[in-house]
Amino acid sequence: MSDPAPLRFAIVGHPNEGKSSVVSTLAEDDTVPVGPMPGETRACHNYPVIIDSRIVVEFIDTPGFQNPRHTLAWLENFGSADEQAIHAFREKHRTLPAYQHECQLLEPIEKGAGIIYVVDGSRPLRQTDLAEMEILRRTGRPRLAIINSKDRNEEYLDEWKAAFRRHFNSVRVFNAHHANYAQRMALLDTLKSIDQDWQPAMEEVIEAFRDDWEHRLAATATLIGELLETSISHFALADCGEGDDHEREEHLKERFRKELSAMERRFHERIRKLFKHNIFQFEPSSQTALQQDLFSERVWRVLGLDRTQLMWAAALAGGTGGAGLDVLFSGISAGVFTAGGALLGALSAYFGGERLAKVKAPGPRILGLDLSPRLGRTQLKIGPMHNLQFFFILLDRALIFFSYVINWAHGRRDQPSDEEAEKSSEGFTSTWNEEQRRLATRYFDALKKAEDAADMDPARREFQKFLRQQLLEMSREGSQKPAL
Numbered sequence: 110m111s112d113p114a115p116l117r118f119a120i121v122g123h124p125n126e127g128k129s130s131v132v133s134t135l136a137e138d139d140t141v142p143v144g145p146m147p148g149e150t151r152a153c154h155n156y157p158v159i160i161d162s163r164i165v166v167e168f169i170d171t172p173g174f175q176n177p178r179h180t181l182a183w184l185e186n187f188g189s190a191d192e193q194a195i196h197a198f199r200e201k202h203r204t205l206p207a208y209q210h211e212c213q214l215l216e217p218i219e220k221g222a223g224i225i226y227v228v229d230g231s232r233p234l235r236q237t238d239l240a241e242m243e244i245l246r247r248t249g250r251p252r253l254a255i256i257n258s259k260d261r262n263e264e265y266l267d268e269w270k271a272a273f274r275r276h277f278n279s280v281r282v283f284n285a286h287h288a289n290y291a292q293r294m295a296l297l298d299t300l301k302s303i304d305q306d307w308q309p310a311m312e313e314v315i316e317a318f319r320d321d322w323e324h325r326l327a328a329t330a331t332l333i334g335e336l337l338e339t340s341i342s343h344f345a346l347a348d349c350g351e352g353d354d355h356e357r358e359e360h361l362k363e364r365f366r367k368e369l370s371a372m373e374r375r376f377h378e379r380i381r382k383l384f385k386h387n388i389f390q391f392e393p394s395s396q397t398a399l400q401q402d403l404f405s406e407r408v409w410r411v412l413g414l415d416r417t418q419l420m421w422a423a424a425l426a427g428g429t430g431g432a433g434l435d436v437l438f439s440g441i442s443a444g445v446f447t448a449g450g451a452l453l454g455a456l457s458a459y460f461g462g463e464r465l466a467k468v469k470a471p472g473p474r475i476l477g478l479d480l481s482p483r484l485g486r487t488q489l490k491i492g493p494m495h496n497l498q499f500f501f502i503l504l505d506r507a508l509i510f511f512s513y514v515i516n517w518a519h520g521r522r523d524q525p526s527d528e529e530a531e532k533s534s535e536g537f538t539s540t541w542n543e544e545q546r547r548l549a550t551r552y553f554d555a556l557k558k559a560e561d562a563a564d565m566d567p568a569r570r571e572f573q574k575f576l577r578q579q580l581l582e583m584s585r586e587g588s589q590k591p592a593l
């Protein structure tokens with residue numbers, strides 16, 4: 110048996126109120142054209158939400174009302190049942206340019222779509238708005254009104270709400286620029302209430318959205334795990350040839366740094382794709398700890414755990430604990446923390462001053478046997494960074510990026526302001542309790558010691574489960590922390 114037709118909702122309203130932005134955010138589709146000038150959308154366009162190869166629900170972007178007062182006057186004069194009047198209106202005005210948008214936007218509604226009416230609640234109500242609402246009421250279709258305030262002005266909200274009560278089954282505040290997963294779900298929940306007959310189908314839609322989200326969170330947790338594992342075990346080698354060793358070491362440090370940054374960038378790309386940010390490439394503001402280099406001092410100062418937190422995490426996790434700071438910070442040549450606890454410039458603390466290790470590269474091999482170990486070249490080696498603070502910093506940056514991506518509404522097309530960036534402060538892991546840090550540290554320990562992937566399975570499983578829970582909480586709360 111084929112699937113029943115999906116529920117459809119037409120997003121309608123006055124020009125330039127944010128209809129297309131609402132569609133974009135609701136459908137998580139950043140291909141929806143949005144523009145500052147009224148008249149951006151000139152024809153209806155369907156945006157299906159596809160989950161597991163199935164259209165779960167469809168949002169229809171429509172052009173804004175052109176001539177609502179004349180349209181309403183015509184409907185009032187028609188002298189027949191409202192729904193017939195709508196049909197007759199469309200038949201009669203189909204070819205008239207002055208009513209083209211009305212004919213277009215009423216078409217999906219006549220064909221059975223529910224109505225989502227969008228207004229900018231930061232401006233006062235006008236006569237034309239009342240005409241639009243009355244036209245929509247006359248269609249007889251289930252209707253929800255959305256207040257999408259473009260700025261923070263709340264002066265007119267009560268006026269809008271009073272008008273809506275007369276014309277709509279339900280009203281919701283929903284901001285196309287700031288709505289996140291939790292608010293999208295709340296809006297879908299409200300849509301359940303606009304028509305009793307639609308309730309079971311709407312419940313299925315909500316269920317599908319929820320499952321899809323949980324799959325994405327599980328995929329995110331896997332990607333974070335991959336990032337941590339490949340970064341923590343990464344090392345770089347260079348031949349020690351003739352000439353200046355110092356210069357060669359500097360090159361190798363730089364290459365190592367770039368390779369780790371490239372891993373992080375690939376992780377970012379995957380997360381963006383997973384959360385359907387395909388077109389618009391927002392950039393975290395340059396002020397945030399995310400935009401700074403992974404080894405910048407600022408990043409090491411604000412992310413990860415502080416000295417005491419690190420010591421406790423390691424001590425409680427066993428393993429590294431008893432051995433003290435040296436082991437905790439192994440991989441750092443001079444120690445990130447000086448004796449007084451102040452932080453050195455992270456990159457220089459890491460690599461500065463000291464010479465890199467020299468290792469013997471294996472000689473030529475046949476059938477896996479090293480034929481002549483003595484022929485092996487001497488190589489410079491940097492990494493792997495078996496360092497607990499580095500682990501927490503990578504983890505924090507991954508969580509910040511995730512939080513950034515999930516809180517970035519698809520309808521929003523500008524870059525974050527400096528004011529938003531200023532709020533960015535510390536990371537997530539420093540807010541975890543001791544048990545949570547211990548669990549993460551156990552995973553780090555296993556990762557460091559593991560001879561092969563299977564060795565670390567229990568610790569990995571435990572950490573993945575915890576991470577999925579964290580990601581879910583971050584998206585449930587609509588967590589804006591750290592604000593970006």
Ligand SMILES: Nc1nc2c(ncn2[C@@H]2O[C@H](COP(=O)(O)OP(=O)(O)OP(=O)(O)O)[C@@H](O)[C@H]2O)c(=O)[nH]1
Pocket residue numbers: 123124125126127128129130131142143144145146147148149150151171172173257258259260284285286287522
């Ligand atoms: N600040 C802010 N601007 C918004 C918001 N929603 C939409 N805008 C802006 O308002 C302008 C119009 O948005 P659209 O979504 O294209 O509006 P529309 O109702 O589809 O417009 P037409 O297709 O022309 O009828 C764009 O510049 C949007 O970026 C919002 O919630 N906050």
Ligand SMILES: [Mg+2]
Pocket residue numbers: 128129130142143149150170171172
């Ligand atoms: Mg539009």
